[in-house]
Amino acid sequence: MTDDLPVRIVDGHAVTQPGVGPVALVWLPLNGQVVAKLPPRKGNRRWLHETVGIRSPDFNDDRWNLPRSSLVRLVTAAVDRYGFIVLWRDMSRLSQCTRACLEAMGAECHCSCLGAHHGQDAAGWFERVGDAVVADRGECTRTAVVYGARGSDADATVYDGNLAGERYRVDRTGRRNWPTAAQFMCACCMTVRAVVWDHCHTHGFVRAPLCNRCNTRHWLGWRPRHGRATHSRNLDDSYYRWCPKHSDGRRLCSA
Incomplete structure (x- = not known):
């Protein structure tokens, strides 16, 4: 409906x-x-x-x-x-x-x-x-x-770094061989199917597929009283590691 x-x-x-x-x-x-x-x-x-x-x-x-x-x-x-x-x-x-x-x-x-x-x-x-x-x-x-x-009819699987090391792109040519995010479970909460590709805003690399709630959980001003649903309590930030420059902790990645 x-x-x-x-x-x-x-x-x-x-x-x-x-x-x-x-x-x-x-x-x-x-x-x-x-x-x-x-x-x-x-x-x-x-x-x-x-x-x-x-x-x-x-x-x-x-x-x-x-x-x-x-x-x-x-x-x-x-x-x-x-x-x-x-x-x-x-x-x-x-x-x-x-x-x-x-x-x-x-x-x-x-x-x-x-x-x-x-x-x-x-x-x-x-x-x-x-x-x-x-x-x-x-x-x-x-x-x-x-x-x-874009959604996917296939059963969602666990993301395993399929785009590790790839630069985040929004042009048709740059995404030619990318899978859709909806093919995977959200890499942050692992409770729902992912819908979008998250990337590191500092270094420009693709990190992981996320659901909308996990993708926007850090945004200031988006609170339940303003119409924003609370995110899952089952959060795992380890997907940050898919940014190649996040490994040693000295070069912080942005949300």
Whole structure:
């Protein structure tokens, strides 16, 4: 049921289930730059520059103006960071759905299918969780699409350093041979299936697959009274060792 979705679009607004926490909001207009509103957090500029790969992120008031070419990387990185991202898209109703749409890897689409068929013949690093038509503007239709981490139908296994020594990447080429995080149990609590890839923000290496709660347990301000669910008490930080520069303890890894 729609009400069971972790993030829903209600009257044009993103509504999250208790325990999900704030998510990234992005608008893709017909033309011009991508506009992103990120949950307030120290280090957002550094994250956009170093992780998403945007040379000069432009911050205006409470939102970021970013190049269109960064959209797929932004969605991939935001899913890993926040668990979900809501993408508002303005699409032309006159354009036609093509083979390029069916095989597309990214989140940008201008076809008449309004993204319903987008990427169905390709495996990406995120998948649609929910969507809604927000406004019909004649030749242009605005839709809101919720993306989350791609799941897995296989039984979850224990992570054993499959990506040890790999640099964290959010581009299609860099993740070509990566397994999905959902193939493993969360390396921190070992009680639920993982959904995202965690990485060391200090050194840039992939560490382990985590569930959303464990991935965000250190974030200041995300408390149960603010709608953030408490994480499992069964925490194990030994997955930090998958960062090659964490071994001697002298070069600390960031959460």
